[in-house]
Amino acid sequence: MTTSTFLQPSETALLPFVSVENMMRLVNTTGAAVFMGELAQYIEDDFKRWPEFDKTPRVASHSRDGVIELMPTADAENYGFKYVNGHPKNQREGYQTVTAFGVLSSVANGYPILLTEMTVLTALRTAATSALVGKYLAPKNAEVMAMIGNGAQCEFQAVAFREMCGINRLRLFDIDPAATRKAARNLAAQGFEIVTCASGEEATEGAQVITTCTADKQNATVLTDNMVGAGVHINAIGGDCPGKTELHRDILMRSKIFVEYPEQTRIEGEIQQLTADHPVTELWQVMTGAAAGRQDDRQITLFDSVGFAIEDFSALRFVYSNVRNGAFCEKLDMLADPDDPRDLFGMLERAKSAPPAGIENMAV
Amino acid sequence: MTTSTFLQPSETALLPFVSVENMMRLVNTTGAAVFMGELAQYIEDDFKRWPEFDKTPRVASHSRDGVIELMPTADAENYGFKYVNGHPKNQREGYQTVTAFGVLSSVANGYPILLTEMTVLTALRTAATSALVGKYLAPKNAEVMAMIGNGAQCEFQAVAFREMCGINRLRLFDIDPAATRKAARNLAAQGFEIVTCASGEEATEGAQVITTCTADKQNATVLTDNMVGAGVHINAIGGDCPGKTELHRDILMRSKIFVEYPEQTRIEGEIQQLTADHPVTELWQVMTGAAAGRQDDRQITLFDSVGFAIEDFSALRFVYSNVRNGAFCEKLDMLADPDDPRDLFGMLERAKSAPPAGIENMAV
Numbered sequence: 172m173t174t175s176t177f178l179q180p181s182e183t184a185l186l187p188f189v190s191v192e193n194m195m196r197l198v199n200t201t202g203a204a205v206f207m208g209e210l211a212q213y214i215e216d217d218f219k220r221w222p223e224f225d226k227t228p229r230v231a232s233h234s235r236d237g238v239i240e241l242m243p244t245a246d247a248e249n250y251g252f253k254y255v256n257g258h259p260k261n262q263r264e265g266y267q268t269v270t271a272f273g274v275l276s277s278v279a280n281g282y283p284i285l286l287t288e289m290t291v292l293t294a295l296r297t298a299a300t301s302a303l304v305g306k307y308l309a310p311k312n313a314e315v316m317a318m319i320g321n322g323a324q325c326e327f328q329a330v331a332f333r334e335m336c337g338i339n340r341l342r343l344f345d346i347d348p349a350a351t352r353k354a355a356r357n358l359a360a361q362g363f364e365i366v367t368c369a370s371g372e373e374a375t376e377g378a379q380v381i382t383t384c385t386a387d388k389q390n391a392t393v394l395t396d397n398m399v400g401a402g403v404h405i406n407a408i409g410g411d412c413p414g415k416t417e418l419h420r421d422i423l424m425r426s427k428i429f430v431e432y433p434e435q436t437r438i439e440g441e442i443q444q445l446t447a448d449h450p451v452t453e454l455w456q457v458m459t460g461a462a463a464g465r466q467d468d469r470q471i472t473l474f475d476s477v478g479f480a481i482e483d484f485s486a487l488r489f490v491y492s493n494v495r496n497g498a499f500c501e502k503l504d505m506l507a508d509p510d511d512p513r514d515l516f517g518m519l520e521r522a523k524s525a526p527p528a529g530i531e532n533m534a535v
Numbered sequence: 536m537t538t539s540t541f542l543q544p545s546e547t548a549l550l551p552f553v554s555v556e557n558m559m560r561l562v563n564t565t566g567a568a569v570f571m572g573e574l575a576q577y578i579e580d581d582f583k584r585w586p587e588f589d590k591t592p593r594v595a596s597h598s599r600d601g602v603i604e605l606m607p608t609a610d611a612e613n614y615g616f617k618y619v620n621g622h623p624k625n626q627r628e629g630y631q632t633v634t635a636f637g638v639l640s641s642v643a644n645g646y647p648i649l650l651t652e653m654t655v656l657t658a659l660r661t662a663a664t665s666a667l668v669g670k671y672l673a674p675k676n677a678e679v680m681a682m683i684g685n686g687a688q689c690e691f692q693a694v695a696f697r698e699m700c701g702i703n704r705l706r707l708f709d710i711d712p713a714a715t716r717k718a719a720r721n722l723a724a725q726g727f728e729i730v731t732c733a734s735g736e737e738a739t740e741g742a743q744v745i746t747t748c749t750a751d752k753q754n755a756t757v758l759t760d761n762m763v764g765a766g767v768h769i770n771a772i773g774g775d776c777p778g779k780t781e782l783h784r785d786i787l788m789r790s791k792i793f794v795e796y797p798e799q800t801r802i803e804g805e806i807q808q809l810t811a812d813h814p815v816t817e818l819w820q821v822m823t824g825a826a827a828g829r830q831d832d833r834q835i836t837l838f839d840s841v842g843f844a845i846e847d848f849s850a851l852r853f854v855y856s857n858v859r860n861g862a863f864c865e866k867l868d869m870l871a872d873p874d875d876p877r878d879l880f881g882m883l884e885r886a887k888s889a890p891p892a893g894i895e896n897m898a899v
Contacts, residue, residue: 190867190869191868198883199886230607232609232614234609234642236642236644239614239640239645241594241607241616243594252605254616256640256644256645258644261644262877264644265876266876267873268876270645270647270871272647272869276603278598280620280625280628281622283618288870290871291871323880325880330880353875357878357884504556506636506654507652512625512632512687513687514721515631515654515658516694517721519655522559523563
């Protein structure tokens with residue numbers, strides 16, 4: 172963006188913006204694995220101070236083909252929200268199933284301080300959260316993870332679980348073999364030992380961790396009861412909105428269930444299949460030590476992941492910490508900033524003496 | 536923004552963005568009065584199809600110094616939301632009391648199609664809505680408007696009321712004389728006949744329309760009962776959140792009250808002073824003819840304005856119609872768009888072969 176000199180917005184009015192290209196550059200500068208490890212630390216720090224947050228279930232607008240959601244949260248210093256859509260049919264039409272962007276603001280004056288793409292960032296924070304939870308709940312010395320559903324989230328999960336939990340062997344299955352080939356190609360290049368499987372049953376054989384991450388919006392049974400042996404940790408990602416689940420109810424009845432925010436998970440998660448008073452454990456309490464995590468080697472632990480606003484808040488904080496010095500971002504003229512804050516109309520009038528359009532357009 | 540050739544995002548991934556500078560240029564190209572008149576037509580069209588919208592009270596995050604709100608709504612084709620803050624103390628520290636931005640999206644695939652500044656646009660849509668309502672409710676041949684509160688919204692209200700209701704004489708009062716001087720200077724330059732007043736009482740003398748638009752967050756009585764004569768239309772703008780009202784309760788008891796969305800106005804508007812079953816008339820029903828507006832020359836009509844998401848939706852639609860051909864906007868690389876939508880990880884990996892940072896930075 173080029174702005175004419177005498178309309179130059181002040182620093183106050185310029186908002187740091189992280190484009191997709193800059194986000195990829197930021198991630199690749201440290202590497203996705205280290206990036207997710209550092210991001211997980213931010214998430215863990217925020218989970219440990221859970222009561223400090225202003226929390227609300229996300230605000231969803233459902234339509235025939237998908238959902239658009241706003242996910243706000245705030246602490247005393249910052250307010251953050253994410254815009255995210257979920258449209259399972261998009262993928263068949265060449266669009267992303269999930270796209271997202273987010274904003275971090277100052278609570279003190281309400282001004283946004285960061286606008287960032289979050290399609291890539293959401294993939295990273297979802298995997299970072301799963302692996303962080305895995306660090307607390309997965310069986311010790313786990314090496315093998317089954318991955319059912321090999322879409323856009325799959326590789327991020329694998330890389331995060333290796334970084335934080337030591338997983339290095341993967342058993343992949345997807346109802347679309349092309350998805351499995353894509354994931355296997357990408358993950359082999361990352362040095363994983365990979366077995367591609369012909370069924371979900373085959374994928375779960377010998378796995379200590381089972382990740383389900385499928386896209387179809389239906390009450391599916393990606394996992395049936397017979398596929399889940401004693402001591403396994405289930406990382407259930409895909410069941411994340413009303414009418415979209417992946418696990419047979421019998422598995423839930425055998426598992427110790429861990430959730431982010433019960434008020435939201437009971438609506439959106441696997442536990443929408445259970446009664447509203449079915450016991451669940453809040454992850455933040457596991458992290459502070461107030462509640463027990465895995466209690467023995469034979470217990471089945473289940474992370475009923477739906478994705479909560481605080482994880483996005485942590486991701487926004489983390490990105491902001493990386494762009495404060497001006498790196499990896501552009502500056503957007505998004506906030507009107509008249510010399511006299513009450514003279515918005517005068518600012519508009521004075522803009523009439525600006526040079527004709529075209530100067531900006533040349534730089535676009 | 537310059538992006539390197541082999542990372543050039545596709546058209547799908549580029550989001551039109553209207554900066555503050557481009558918004559001012561767009562408004563000044565047609566003139567603020569005509570812009571608000573055209574915008575009011577969009578608002579009226581949307582109010583007339585009110586039942587088609589997915590409506591919800593805004594999602595507010597309150598803090599000691601202010602509030603940050605998200606205001607979403609959708610019809611079958613588009614989803615829109617606005618981010619807006621309200622921090623009364625900002626003005627004293629050189630910041631805007633209200634800043635805002637908004638996004639319009641496609642319901643079909645969830646992709647954003649417009650990002651725009653809305654600080655200037657909100658000022659325009661608020662005034663356009665008031666004048667549109669004035670067109671329905673103000674006494675015939677009204678010429679004189681009292682304006683109590685001469686802050687950032689004042690001039691926009693005056694210009695919109697002249698455009699749509701024929702108001703050309705203004706009586707201004709603000710507890711801060713500097714605010715009145717600012718408004719008088721700006722509005723004299725627009726050709727209004729102006730009387731600056733020493734009190735609210737003086738301002739209301741002979742006025743057929745009374746606009747209240749003050750910023751302090753308290754239960755104030757900017758208007759007391761004796762100041763409101765028969766037949767007046769009150770355009771009450773400033774009482775718009777819990778604990779912030781401008782009118783004495785007795786005035787409400789004598790007025791026929793019109794609101795945007797009762798579910799929100801009962802929480803935020805002047806009528807938070809009344810019982811939850813106090814009768815109000817929904818403006819969309821006045822516009823469709825389903826409900827009566829002003830019923831006689833002596834009736835006091837009151838627009839208890841709080842600002843509703845559909846007005847922002849209309850404003851987003853209107854701006855989008857003006858930038859579809861590429862004018863008045865830049866294109867932001869905000870939406871990740873891998874060749875294979877399931878291969879987000881592969882896109883990230885391939886970005887490693889991008890040229891070093893710095894090319895973009897030079898163009899910022």
